[in-house]
Amino acid sequence: MILERKDILGIKELSKDEILLILDTADSFIEISTREIKKVPTLRGKTVINLFYEASTRTRTSFEIAAKRLSADTINISASTSSVVKGETLLDTARNLEAMNPDVIVIRHSAAGAPHMLAGMVKQSIINAGDGAHEHPTQALLDMMTIRAKKGRLENLNIAIVGDIAHSRVARSNIYGLKKMGAQVTVAGPATMIPRDIEQMGVTVYSSLDEAIKEVDVIMMLRIQIERQQQNIFPSLREYAQRFCLSKKNISLAKEDVLVMHPGPINRGVEISPDIADGPYSVILDQVTNGVAVRMALLYLLTGGKA
């Protein structure tokens, strides 16, 4: 099977079969990263550009390692500010990069829709590495890969996503993906963090952590951004932690074999207590490991690889 699309812009556009193809391919790449010589020649002669308009350590490094393990040449471009401030438009940057003939451009941008705009303008494959509060498809894919590896399936699992859903691209991509794969998704957070009409995405909404995680198979905690306090999204970190911190006190409400996930970076003691983050339920570092494999799979499939 091959992936018949030029770009990976979001999970919304992917079919269940495409998601399965990506996950299966990623599973087969896991082993490469455990070898002593962690490199295969698959993408030799291909060029991958990481164009990051927003700070990122994990995702950028993960893409870079993924490309390098497949022997592609990688270039990282970190633009600390948006195109508006920088003076050169995103479009001009894209045209310049295009003129250098890369094969894949990975883009992260604080503005929702920026990768879509890029995809419409250049002939290269675009991978969305996170656009504003819109989508973060590779994160959702690595999350689904991790859940499937641990649980053996995605269908009929109960999954709670907790935190600032309104500002979370991770939440949106995971809702699309998990629903397509047959899971039940619950979201929870204070009402200020729940975006309007999200029920129409087919999720159940709770405003209490205890209700949301009752009998669930998986809990995904989202990072709380401290800056949001200024917009009165929450009164204080102290109060947020009292209501929504996943800890020993409440974890027992979930199923005994619950998985605890977090896209990182974590705020210890805010949305997740250290003993949970480092405890037996946590698969947070498995997510990171799987992230490399998922990104390898996407680079491979987008450059014409067959699974």
Add this chain to the structure above:
Amino acid sequence: MNWLIKGARIIDPSQHIDGQMDILIEDGKIVKLGRNLSPSRKKGLDSMELAGLVVTPGLVDMHTHLREPGFEYKETIQTGSEAACAGGFTAIACMPNTNPVNDTRSVTEFILRKATETNLVNVYPIAAITMQSQGNALAEFWDLKEAGAIALSDDGKPVMDSAVMRRALEYAHSLGLPIISHCEDTCLSSGGAMHEGFASTELGLPGIPGIAEDIMVARDLLLAEYTRSSIHIAHVSTAGSVRLIRDAKNRGIKVTAETAPHYFTLTDDDLRTYNVNAKVYPPLRGKDDVEAIKEGLRDGTIDAIASDHAPHALTDKEVEFEYAASGMIGLETSLGLSLRLVSADILTLNQLIEKMSAHPARILRIPGGTLRPGAPADLTIIDLQRSWTVSREAIRSRSKNTPFIGWDLTGKAVMTMKGGVVTYDELNDCHEHPRHS
């Protein structure tokens, strides 16, 4: 300058006229309407046979942005006037958010001088309510009126301070100057890029809730009532606004309202491709809002249709959605899109023409909007059957920012006449319709 127009269907809601008759025009003025008029002995009188076409009072667009002075790369008074003529307009009122802002006599005079040089369309400057539209200090209303400003608005920005708005309404009312309010609570709308709803949730774009408009409409209605003045609400986009205005009218508050074609034609779902040309303020709303706008037009709550023609250059638009300028051009598509209301049985043709001519003229207290004998011969000739496709190449506006490119529309202004002078004419290219003999 002297014409005998024969054979057309004349629609003039200001005189309750709808029927086939002739119009005699002399010295740029309408002399007579009637059946089988014969040419007078006046010299140089041309006869125009317009069977199958509709003649209406020249259309009046009460809400446009001409961008001059200051943003000539987007539009000029010349190019905006050309677009207006092509859209069937003989009069347009232009908003003051130029650079400098039209908050002083010299800017108003500049606009009028340019418009006179262009001389394609009657241009009526709307001056700012507050200096630089900053919402603090009132502009010199009386002086602006003396210079030729016909109304006041801080369009693009609301007057957030209720005390300033109260004083503006009182002061303007005593001068007979209409106040046009851009209703938006900026505390609620701040940072927003589109209507807040399911589409914004899915797209991950910051939302502008409908109540950001409703709350300010409610405030302005209360202020108009308390100050015993009148108010005009610009670009109504929400169901809430329609309901508030309807209730206010029923209670006798002197309020008028306009909407723009995109608010009854598109919804927030049309932004799902991050189409920057559909980014506009106020934002495209939900389906319920669109239905309420149509109902408001039908029951008379909304008095006028205005284009809110807002030209932006490619450089303002070809950026990330959140950074893209808001607004779309509308002068050349306004009539074609509005005629869809007639084919959908929401408005009669007469009601539509009234909302695009007599009503805006009455709200702004300007001449036009009528074919009464003695009135300037400003008229629009419409081919209701003409099917056409909105094309980028045909747009006369300097900017091409419209989501309607590629749309097939039925009905078009084929000739526009201002003061008896033809300012736009595409009948020449159309062989089915005999041109004047």
